Amino acid sequence: MKSSGNKTKFLILGLLSEEQLSGYEIKKIVDMRFSFFWSESFGQIYPQLKRLNEEGLIEEVVVEDSENIKKTKKYSITDKGISELKEWLEEPVEKESVRYEILLKMYFSNIISPEVMLEHIREFQISHRKQAKLFEKFQQQLEEYKDVHSNHKDILMVLSFGKKVWKAYDEWCEEVSEVLENRMEGREK
Amino acid sequence: MKSSGNKTKFLILGLLSEEQLSGYEIKKIVDMRFSFFWSESFGQIYPQLKRLNEEGLIEEVVVEDSENIKKTKKYSITDKGISELKEWLEEPVEKESVRYEILLKMYFSNIISPEVMLEHIREFQISHRKQAKLFEKFQQQLEEYKDVHSNHKDILMVLSFGKKVWKAYDEWCEEVSEVLENRMEGREK
């Protein structure tokens, strides 16, 4: 068992190191900006916030919101939290284990018709192109609010990863589509 | 809950649709040829084989190995197994949820020194280059035993995915390394 393991913890600490957030806001940020390389569910976030609070790595912020008492529980990171975050950031990256269902299906696709496989590829391509457009949109937003994010450059590099890898996905789809189309024609003859 | 969910099941059915295999052999194949896009542990494979056998999707092969009675339990796929495999292959691909720890660390890397982050990138690059070399090796092997695999072309396409995406990884590493090196110099001034 590794010292890390629980990465939700560090995602939360990381986000709280930038600004005070509620569980709901954390989820929103992950869905909007991290979705292409990370995901979290409420079932992870809320219990984790509770634990981190108990451990003293974060603390609840008293939201004195002038007029109305909000129901949102905001948290801020403590010094202890920052030092644990730092520790984790300095630890070597565990190698990710991805599971591409589409490649499994591709591998065994001689069992099914090329038409069906082509359809899978098309869907894969469409959904990833949709994501690729979000990269551009997010990058524009970033340029506008350049001063807000102290880690502006780092975010750009994360985005660059997405753009490069998603481009590779797209090119692969093009290549594979062609092969499958040829196969369809060949079979019809 | 989706009708699929349990993908180990279909990996096993897929591999058994090509040849009779034991649990141990399945693990070996996954580790050698699928490792860049799939992984399985014994703790998944053996119980799953048992279940599939009970369900009648696969059956134990009586290994009559002339001289010595082997301890290996080989399985073959049944017609029922093939039709379930086919069904799954035709179902739409669920979108994968990847978690790139390196991108999380990159995102928050303003907290740590560029030297440490650069080290992470280097390790990422090295391990992925190692994998990239295996693509070439595997492709050569494929060309040699072209006739053995009926799905030769499909395997090549899976490999092509790896080559393209891993190339994108490598290019990203180069780009990011440069940025981090500049940052280090900038800070020293």
Added chain:
DNA sequence: TTAGGCATGTAACCCGTTACATGATTTG
């Protein structure tokens, strides 16, 4: 006024890895 978004949380369940147990066979 009702549907949808905001907001927090818990419980059940599934999936997957790790660790452990066991024993045969091969190789230095």
Added chain:
DNA sequence: CAAATCATGTAACGGGTTACATGCCTAA
């Protein structure tokens, strides 16, 4: 003959998703 590899399997644990429960607030 000891160490490594082959080979099969189980149990425990942990991480993550889904479903559910609850209640507020806002806009059509």
